[in-house]
Amino acid sequence: MRDVDIAVVGGGIIGCLVGREVTGRDPRARVALFDRDVVASGASRRSAGLHFPRGATDRVRRLSAHSQAAYARLAAEDPALPIHPLRMHMLSADPARIERTYLPTARAVPAGQVPGGLVAVPEGTGVWTGQGCQYADVGALTEALARTLRPRLALREATRVTAVTPGPADVTLRLSTGEALTASRVVLAPGPWLADPAWEPLVTPLGARVKKIVALHVDRAPAPDDGVIVFEDEDAFLLPLHHRGHWLFSYTCQEWDVDPDALTAGLSAGDLTEALACLNRYAPALAGRTTSGRVFCDAYSPTREPLVRPLDDAGRVVFAGAANGSGYRLAPAIAAEAADLLHIARPEGQRNAA
Ligand SMILES: Cc1cc2nc3c(=O)[nH]c(=O)nc-3n(C[C@H](O)[C@H](O)[C@H](O)COP(=O)(O)OP(=O)(O)OC[C@H]3O[C@@H](n4cnc5c(N)ncnc54)[C@H](O)[C@@H]3O)c2cc1C
Structure with a gap:
């Protein structure tokens, strides 16, 4: 048996x-x-x-x-x-991308600006707001x-x-x-x-690979109604971690084939340079407030x-x-x-x- x-x-x-x-x-x-x-x-x-x-x-x-x-x-x-419901704003230079990727339930509609003044919207970039977002x-x-x-x-x-x-x-x-x-x-x-x-x-045989993921912690307390800001064209976002009292900036690191048991060395100078270059394009005022973060990895399929x-x-x-x-x-x-x-x-x- x-x-x-x-x-x-x-x-x-x-x-x-x-x-x-x-x-x-x-x-x-x-x-x-x-x-x-x-x-x-x-x-x-x-x-x-x-x-x-x-x-x-x-x-x-x-x-x-x-x-x-x-x-x-x-x-x-x-x-x-x-599990915490969250407001959501999306930035992109490509309106079709928003229409293509967001579900009808997201009810994505154009919004003039991102509230809170945290982010400077680059010329030619649109802002949308949507529903159905949460973080845990x-x-x-x-x-x-x-x-x-x-x-x-x-x-x-x-x-x-x-x-x-x-x-x-x-x-x-x-x-x-x-x-x-x-x-x-x-x-x-x-x-x-x-x-x-x-x-x-x-x-x-599945052909999956393991990629490093890096996010910076931004040393600034979110206001109670702050929501996530998604930078669609960069595959990056700024997320208010209300339960921890700071913002998190996630960008796309391109370091592949890492070993999860070896990712104990903390943020590298290269991680910081890459992440700050991305953050500086949208929120330069926050770039000076990033003193820590999180580094790990995930499995990616072909x-x-x-x-x-x-x-x-x-x-x-x-x-x-x-x-x-x-x-x-x-x-x-x-x-x-x-x-x-x-x-x-x-x-x-x-x-x-x-
Ligand atoms: C910094 C960072 C930010 C992320 N942000 C997001 C996000 O915003 N939204 C999102 O959707 N996803 C995000 N992800 C991805 C998401 O966290 C992962 O896809 C998800 O947690 C994977 O869950 P899992 O259960 O597959 O893996 P894991 O949580 O890694 O669990 C796998 C478990 O398997 C166990 N294990 C391994 N080998 C053995 C063994 N031989 N015997 C027994 N047990 C074993 C491990 O101990 C581990 O507990 C992020 C990931 C990282 C690293």
């Missing part, structure tokens, strides 16, 4: 939402969730946690809409969760989700999965504790740990759409992730797609949701 029906590997926002999705759809399933550390120790803990209703492709737009509704349900069920303290949210999962599944922290071996009838997992365990199906949600020897041969795929011929091992720096905002839909691949039916009313 198998030890568990479903094993989830990785206790970040995606793994915890997979655990929630699976146990919600089939409360009788025997589920175990493994993390090599405590939950929310990876990309989820460092995330800026911005969600906005947009997507460059039809699938990402569907995932975004699904996730927006799922987060709204979660926040309604438990208003204490750290993703680490705290992941921990809150894990708390609700504890009675429903076996939560195994500090338990590293050291080998994943799919067979015709089940999958064998080897653990750092010396145990071997069989599962009918396995979801791998390893965040940026794509190269772990436990699954590298299974994951490499198509820039998240990867939710079976990794073996029998479809017993499913990969869920590589969400291209959008793993928070798309996590509920990624979890739903992973549960679909495990052949666990969606609850009534959500059959065509993503």
Whole structure:
């Protein structure tokens, strides 16, 4: 007899939402969730946690809409969760880009200026405002989700999965504790740990890569009604982190093929130069107030759409992730797609949701 029906590997926002999705759809399933550390120790803990209703492709737009509704349900069920609705302004020199990428629910409309006087809008750049934006303290949210999962599944922290071996009838997992365990199906949600020897041969054919992500902390307190300012043409944003009392500036770092376990050296001079060059174009007054930040990484797919795929011929091992720096905002839909691949039916009313 198998030890568990479903094993989830990785206790970040995606793994915890997979655990929630699976146990919600089939409360009788025997589920175990493994993390090599405590939950929310990876990309989820460092995330800026911005969600906005947009997507460059039809699938990402569907995932975004699904996730927006799922987060709204979660926040309604438990208003204490750290999910905070936010005003949103978008800047772009290309009006068609705003029309193309934002969902109708964003209700993007032109706005004269960005309120607050924080940003100087360059000549030829338009400003829009929209709805449906929120941000979360993703680490705290992941921990809150894990708390609700504890009675429903076996939560195994500090338990590293050291080998994943799919067979015709089940999958064998080897653990750092010396145990071997069989599962009918396995979801791998390893965040940026794509190269772990436990699954590298299974994951490499996906062609996903790991990119460094850098955000600066701006030492200025946001006003209560300050919202996010998205610099569409730069793939950058200024986000008021109300719960921490400062702004965050995220820009697109282009350092590829980094090792998540080696990103402990802090901000580099190159990170600062690149980020400040971008920030200076829009908000030079803030550039002198950036004395710290956060540095980590995420997995990116070749198509820039998240990867939710079976990794073996029998479809017993499913990969869920590589969400291209959008793993928070798309996590509920990624979890739903992973549960679909495990052949666990969606609850009534959500059959065509993503
Ligand atoms: C600085 C920064 C800013 C970001 N901003 C945003 C944003 O604004 N909006 C957004 O949507 N996304 C953002 N992201 C991306 C988002 O945070 C990630 O896509 C998301 O957190 C990925 O979640 P995950 O569960 O896949 O991975 P993780 O949170 O990394 O979780 C993976 C887990 O797997 C565990 N693990 C690894 N190997 C093993 C093993 N062998 N055995 C057992 N467990 C293992 C790890 O310990 C880890 O806890 C940002 C990321 C960063 C770094």
